[in-house]
Amino acid sequence: MRKLTALLAGVLFGIGLLLAGMANPTKVLGFLDLAGAWDPSLALVMIGAIAVAAGPLAWAKRRAQSLLGAPMQLPAKRELDPRLIGGSLVFGIGWGIAGICPGPALAILLSGHWQVSVFVLAMLAGMLLFTALERRRSH
Template identity: 60%
Template sequence: MITMVVALLAGLVFGIGLIWSEMANPAKVLAFLDMTGSWDPSLAFVMIGAISVSAIAFSVARRRGQTYLGSSIQLPTSRVIDKRLLLGSLAFGIGWGMAGICPGPGLVLVGAGNLHGTVFVVAMLVGMGIFEVLERRRASHPDAKKK
């Protein structure tokens, strides 16, 4: 029960932060990404803050074997930059640049009843489903390990 309460509080803090920083405002995000037009650099400060907090949190997490609530910590171990990572990053960046929405703010927009956010999240879920189908197909293919 305490894990669910902590997860709820963490989600609320995250969502409020996205709203307060205007990361859930697609027009603000697109203005940040438009470096050749009327560029708005203010979200760079939001990103610098997020990276700083994350760096500290990951540093602490690496030294611990479990969370403060007793669950195991599962951090990524791979440092390989491969085609899959690059293509995934490219797809994320293109989607973010086209819509001005990424997954976290998309969920905030759904909660606010925003139609564009809802369309984005539905499309994201469809894309995740397609990825899962392709991954299962790739894993079951005999030559999957060669790629």
């Protein structure tokens, strides 16, 4: 059952990204371009998503288990370390270059545009590089 809800949630997430305009890099860059002709649409994506998710996430915070009996796994870390800020900075620069972040990248991977394949391969390489560096650090 949890496998089914995971698949369903993924499909809905992808449909939402496509409908919202998040899957169009040109639109994302139009939002990030404050000094040009600014397209504020993506602010509404965040407002819509947060308005719906805030209640369920607050409920989840008070529970030890999900409705299907899975352990509730919410991030517990609280400190603001340099990795959080440095990583987010690097991510934001990459996002500003191409207008693509991880969710939309996957949601348009099978849409038939070669550009997204290049982006996703490089993104996976970046993630694997992180894992390799982390493993080396812990040895």
